[in-house]
Amino acid sequence: MPVSGPSIRLQNVSRHYAAVRAVDGVSLDIAAGSLVALVGLSGSGKSTLLKMINRLVEPDSGEIFIGETPVCSIDPHVLRRRIGYVFQNIGLFPHMTIARNIAIGLELAGEKEGSADRVAELLDLVELPQDTASRMPDQLSGGQQQRVGVARALATRPGLMLMDEPFGALDPVTRDNLTAQYKALHQRLGLTTVIVTHDMAEALYLADRILVMEGGKIKANATPAELLSGNAGEEAEALVAIPRAQAAHLIALGKKS
């Protein structure tokens, strides 16, 4: 497995909105090539934390490093071009074809040559038919649009992917599919990925490590196995309890019938 993704380090990073401590003194190391899931209740600061890594949000204090480079030393637009960013609202550009949406990052980098080939390759990668290339975003289903969002983020071959509930608002089957496909992709390309999700079951299945956030702080930082074994603290336990109870219930149902 080739590792091309960088490591990430956060040092005592905080961000406040008026009285709200969205992110509160977080220190954290994310290993190169790992797939990290960020879970936590709504409003716990997951998106804020993620966006500070690509400087969509600036921290009030603390420092963030990608590899050995502090992010604040890189121009925001230069930094962001090296990082794939996918978020729940996708934000496809409605006035551009799917092909142009996917290739826009290449266009920004001035790599117009061969972009058609790259688009075809990316469509294959996210398992979309080639004829979607010429369509407009509003002619695609929600799930297809999510895939285009992922393809667009991957176009410039970033080593680091930041994904904020990328597969939210999808039916469970499609969601499960996409999750599995992404995991395979992540491994094949050797990326570093931070993915925000609400779904503990998804996180347990997908991630190498799981970070549990609450009130702007990281309350647990553990592997799925550690979490399931109940050694990761009560916040983590509360979140794990739900899929565990559901699984138990399903098993019980299965036995009855």
Added chain:
Amino acid sequence: MTEAWQQALARVPELLAAHVQISVSALLLAMLICLPLAIWAARSPRVAAVALTVASLIQTIPGLALLALFYPLLLGLSALIGGGISAFGFLPALLALTLYALLPILRNAVTGLTGVDPAAQEAADGLGMTGNQKLYYVEAPLAAPTIMAGIRTAAVWTIGAATLSTTVGQPSLGDLIFAGLQTQNWTLVLAGCLFSAALAISVDLLLGLIERGIRERRRILAGAGIAIIAAGLLVATLPLLITRDNVVVVGAKNFSEQYILARLIGSRLEAAGYDVRYRDGLGSAVVYRALSRGDIDVYVDYSGTIWTNQMQRTDAQTKAAMLDEIAKWTSASHGVKMLGALGFENTYAFAVRADDARQKSLKTLDDLARVSSDFNFGTDVEFLERPEWQMVQDAYPIRFKTARSFSPTFMYPALASGEVDVISAFSSDGRIAANGFVILDDPKGAVPSYEAIMLLAPKRGRDDKFVAALNPLAGAITVENMREANYTVDREGDKKTPRQAARWLNDNLRE
């Protein structure tokens, strides 16, 4: 086709061209101002608030007033920097129309730019677009249909409001409308309205086509719209590209007598080999200044107007002494040549109905003062503010029961129908005699003399051929003939055009 239509249509190409030119210039300038401003405003709510408030405030100023305001403003500015700015014609019209076009363009552009889907904005940032790239790739294309809609609104407003630029001496289709309204020549009014409406509608449709092309991302549609507009622009402004030598401009204020005299002067200049243009409907305040700057070459004014308005005099003088002093003053202060009086007066005259005059034995303004507390006064829109009214009140103890303002067209019928009892008529107006109204004498000579005088721009005063062509008009027009000519234009039935009336006057000059 009637002669009236032929005459109206003959003037259309040139006026249409000027109309297109001024509207397009104003629209382009407004876009040039608004689009960068909107980009700034979209990034700063404070800038947006200030810019939109200012633009809205401008919009509340009536168009006519906005145009008129630029005249003193530009004069002042010109004086400040030592001359060189023309307060007449194109520039004031351009500025006023541009200001008028700001609001719809600015408002739509700000709405369009700030209304861009936040998800698309976040995606643009996340992809690493710089501010300019975001504008170019995302914000501008997504806001374009809204921006185009604003430009469309502005275009229709501007084309409509451009008809008002006639009043500051910028030719436009408004020339037809103003001249037609004044002489009650509905053919002219109709022609002016039809062509400006047709222009507005076609521009609106074409811009709509472009807007649709942008919205539906159909380049061909937008391209076709742009191509047709470009072609139309070229064709419409073609008459302006044909430059002519020896063009002279005859000015006229905004009433029938002025239109007729302008045509009379113009026809004589044409006979002398000049190419003649007319600038009708000029405001009293504008016209003398325009002449002294050479923006127009000749027009007819009245001695009392120059005396009170330009020379700021309030003392009474004999007619001859007045003319003498005016000739010296215009020549010394502006190089304007007074080419003699035409031979008739058009002064403010108080007119009453014949039966009132008989029953109440009204002969003079002293008699009027006696009954004035029972009398309703009808007057034009400016008389009550003019120095002449002050002079009359100083000389005679007149206090009317009520005073109402009318446009001249409705003032005479108002007196005839008894709606008012006395009016401030114009002594050369044909409707006085036609209605059998009685003019009251002014034994104290309170109202200054209003001899019609021809004034020539400095350059034309030195042009012998020009002077020779107009010299025969000096002293050649009797007040009876002027009244008759005015009446044929002003009356309800069997109306003549100013040109026809001028022809008749020319055939009946006093030897």
